[in-house]
Amino acid sequence: MRESNRAAFPLVALALMVALVWLSFGGERERADSGPPVREPQARYYATDVTLSATDDTGRPYYELTAPRAAYFPNEARWRIEAPRWHSLGARADWQGDAENAVVADLADGTQSVVLRGDVRLQRTSPHPLTLETPRLTLEPARHYAETDAAVTLRGPHSELRGQGARAWLDDERVELLANVRGRYASD
Known part of the structure; x- marks a missing residue:
């Protein structure tokens, strides 16, 4: 049983790292892009x-x-x-x-x-x-x-x-x- 925990630990750690990277980069971008685009006024x-x-x-x-x-x-x-x-x-x-x-x-x-x-x-x-x-x-x-x-x-x-x-x-x-x-x- 201890051997299976050792084998699962790197997979769980890798999954957590992927989730953290996704949330810190990809997830934030999706939230920022989800609203209407902000347009600066254009000078004529x-x-x-x-x-x-x-x-x-x-x-x-x-x-x-x-x-x-x-x-x-x-x-x-x-x-x-x-x-x-x-x-x-x-x-x-x-x-x-x-x-x-x-x-x-x-x-x-x-x-x-x-x-x-x-x-x-x-x-x-x-x-x-x-x-x-x-x-x-x-x-x-x-x-x-x-x-x-x-x-x-x-x-x-x-x-x-x-x-x-x-x-x-x-x-x-x-x-x-x-x-x-x-x-x-x-x-x-």
């Missing part, structure tokens, strides 16, 4: 050295966005833009900004929303210099409005404020930090 248009200008109802430009590359995705009705630089036109205050990437989408009212992501910087150079830095910012250029729920740093010539979330009314030269605000101010 690609452009390099891009300049997007938006105008109001009278044809007056209110912002301009430049970038080295952009792609339009018709299924999402969005532009995805690499390394955008943005500049307000016709606003009372001179604002400009940049980010690592952006998504531009049309809103229901016919205007556009620009979601800037990755080291977003929005600067006002005059009349009172101010820099807003955040990882993500939604800009509505037609309304001269921007907002974020992410961490924000505001820097002026003699001050630095940090907080969570911000709203900015660009024409009014007003920025509101929403929560957890801390700051320092150096007097002249």
Whole structure:
């Protein structure tokens, strides 16, 4: 009886090894392939050295966005833009900004929303210099409005404020930090 156990042991061990190999490779692949295939969105248009200008109802430009590359995705009705630089036109205050990437989408009212992501910087150079830095910012250029729920740093010539979330009314030269605000101010 002991001899039959010795002869069966290599067969049982081999069967276990085959089952383990099948489960770790073949079984996993079957489960992953059993669902519907995931399709990445396909860009319809690609452009390099891009300049997007938006105008109001009278044809007056209110912002301009430049970038080295952009792609339009018709299924999402969005532009995805690499390394955008943005500049307000016709606003009372001179604002400009940049980010690592952006998504531009049309809103229901016919205007556009620009979601800037990755080291977003929005600067006002005059009349009172101010820099807003955040990882993500939604800009509505037609309304001269921007907002974020992410961490924000505001820097002026003699001050630095940090907080969570911000709203900015660009024409009014007003920025509101929403929560957890801390700051320092150096007097002249």
